[in-house]
Amino acid sequence: xxxxxxxxxxxxxxxxxxxxxxxxxxxxxxxxxxxxxxxxxxxxxxxxxxxxxxxxxxxxxxxxxxxxxxxxxxxxxxxxxxxxxxxxxxxxxxxxxxxxxxxxxxxxxxxxxxxxxxxxxxxxxxxxxxxxxxxxxxxxxxxxxxxxxxxxxxxxxxxxxxxxxxxxxxxxxxxxxxxxxxxxxxxxxxxxxxxxxxxxxxxxxxxxxxxxxxxxxxxxxxxxxxxxxxxxxxxxxxxxxxxxxxxxxxxxxxxxxxxxxxxxxxxxxxxxxxxxxxxxxxxxxxxxxxxxxxxxxxxxxxxxxxxxxxxxxxxxxxxxxxxxxxxxxxxxxxxxxxxxxxxxxxxxxxxxxxxxxxxxxxxxxxxxxxxxxxxxxxx
Amino acid sequence: xxxxxxxxxxxxxxxxxxxxxxxxxxxxxxxxxxxxxxxxxxxxxxxxxxxxxxxxxxxxxxxxxxxxxxxxxxxxxxxxxxxxxxxxxxxxxxxxxxxxxxx
Numbered sequence: 271x272x273x274x275x276x277x278x279x280x281x282x283x284x285x286x287x288x289x290x291x292x293x294x295x296x297x298x299x300x301x302x303x304x305x306x307x308x309x310x311x312x313x314x315x316x317x318x319x320x321x322x323x324x325x326x327x328x329x330x331x332x333x334x335x336x337x338x339x340x341x342x343x344x345x346x347x348x349x350x351x352x353x354x355x356x357x358x359x360x361x362x363x364x365x366x367x368x369x370x371x372x373x374x375x376x377x378x379x380x381x382x383x384x385x386x387x388x389x390x391x392x393x394x395x396x397x398x399x400x401x402x403x404x405x406x407x408x409x410x411x412x413x414x415x416x417x418x419x420x421x422x423x424x425x426x427x428x429x430x431x432x433x434x435x436x437x438x439x440x441x442x443x444x445x446x447x448x449x450x451x452x453x454x455x456x457x458x459x460x461x462x463x464x465x466x467x468x469x470x471x472x473x474x475x476x477x478x479x480x481x482x483x484x485x486x487x488x489x490x491x492x493x494x495x496x497x498x499x500x501x502x503x504x505x506x507x508x509x510x511x512x513x514x515x516x517x518x519x520x521x522x523x524x525x526x527x528x529x530x531x532x533x534x535x536x537x538x539x540x541x542x543x544x545x546x547x548x549x550x551x552x553x554x555x556x557x558x559x560x561x562x563x564x565x566x567x568x569x570x571x572x573x574x575x576x577x578x579x580x581x582x583x584x585x586x587x588x589x590x591x592x593x594x595x596x597x598x599x600x601x602x603x604x605x606x607x608x609x610x611x612x613x614x615x616x617x618x619x620x621x622x623x624x625x626x627x628x629x630x631x632x633x634x635x636x637x638x639x640x641x642x643x644x645x646x647x648x649x
Numbered sequence: 650x651x652x653x654x655x656x657x658x659x660x661x662x663x664x665x666x667x668x669x670x671x672x673x674x675x676x677x678x679x680x681x682x683x684x685x686x687x688x689x690x691x692x693x694x695x696x697x698x699x700x701x702x703x704x705x706x707x708x709x710x711x712x713x714x715x716x717x718x719x720x721x722x723x724x725x726x727x728x729x730x731x732x733x734x735x736x737x738x739x740x741x742x743x744x745x746x747x748x749x750x751x752x
Binding site: 326342381466 | 654655656658659662663666667669670673674676677680681684685687688690691692693694695696697698699700701702703704707708709710713714715716717719
């Protein structure tokens with residue numbers, strides 16, 4: 271062991287013993303710091319996981335959706351417009367989409383009814399999301415009855431439940447055939463909810479969308495990028511609101527830590543004076559104080575990140591998962607794929623650890639540079 | 650009996666915390682591999698049914714399908730209607746509705 275390392279080890283040993291003498295105060299500081307970091311790391315990691323999940327899943331969403339607007343509201347679109355859209359260079363296919371909402375008074379829940387664009391479901395049959403199955407206590411082979419817009423009961427046989435693992439996209443879905451959809455909602459022939467457009471060259475999506483809205487001024491185009499951006503901003507917004515709520519905790523901790531760091535206790539000042547009187551250099555005292563701050567900050571940071579991970583992936587983010595994910599009468603259960611974002615954790619580290627160490631060092635430097643006799647006589 | 654130095658105890662404790670971090674990193678890799686099949690299935694469902702939104706909050710049109718919402722969605726009952734769903738206040742308007750366009 272080189273003399274410099276041996277010297278630092280001795281200072282570190284002294285620092286740890288001094289910290290143990292004030293264990294109550296230091297433990298409180300360590301606990302608060304750990305909890306604050308755990309909360310913010312949880313918000314960052316959870317939001318990042320949600321954002322990534324949304325991007326991965328929605329990258330298969332329709333490239334462009336064309337919706338007709340009437341007096342500012344989304345209205346049914348004539349399927350005949352597909353021919354005009356197909357005439358635009360770059361458009362590959364235009365497919366009508368049939369989907370809508372059904373409020374189920376018995377379950378007090380709203381379902382999303384969807385007709386698969388490629389068909390594949392027989393008339394009189396349905397496939398339902400697990401959330402619908404739970405709310406109606408329905409299972410494969412049982413009948414799903416819905417009251418149509420004509421006042422009649424429409425009964426559909428449940429041929430399958432959509433896979434439980436896909437709840438994030440399918441919890442409230444009821445997949446039905448086109449004849450059943452039109453009959454249930456008295457949906458006029460020749461109309462669709464909206465049109466899904468695919469483009470030959472993905473680079474041209476924005477340009478094709480613009481051309482479509484120029485050709486059909488009473489429509490609006492929603493691109494896949496818009497859809498993904500919506501979810502990015504949604505989760506950013508929610509994590510921002512969440513962080514704002516916990517900002518009060520952060521500010522309280524900052525005030526507490528600042529007060530604790532800037533106002534050295536009489537005992538600590540006396541200790542500094544004695545150390546200088548027995549021959550410690552100012553630099554040794556600063557190394558000691560730096561070590562004290564670094565130990566608390568590092569242990570809190572590592573402990574906070576571990577706590578955040580355990581909270582998110584072993585306790586399903588139960589502290590505020592509901593807030594960040596969302597909820598309704600059809601509560602979707604889903605697990606997120608974890609994301610370790612080194613950049614965000616580095617930002618969290620930079621915003622918490624160095625400021626804390628600096629807050630410890632500055633008052634210690636002031637006390638350490640004073641004459642030891644003056645410091646001890648202050649008592 | 651030789652007593653352990655406080656600095657040795659600290660290094661051991663930090664190593665213990667780092668071991669936890671490494672183990673949780675391994676856990677993340679494992680969970681990511683496990684979720685690949687699920688995400689692939691959800692993506693194929695989005696493609697097959699032409700879905701546009703995640704099923705997060707289904708109490709209103711604009712919370713179930715935020716990317717498809719009308720510009721005045723929270724006021725759908727009448728122009729002065731107040732937003733009354735809890736999730737509505739947690740969902741910002743989609744960017745394509747708030748994008749500035751030239752007059």
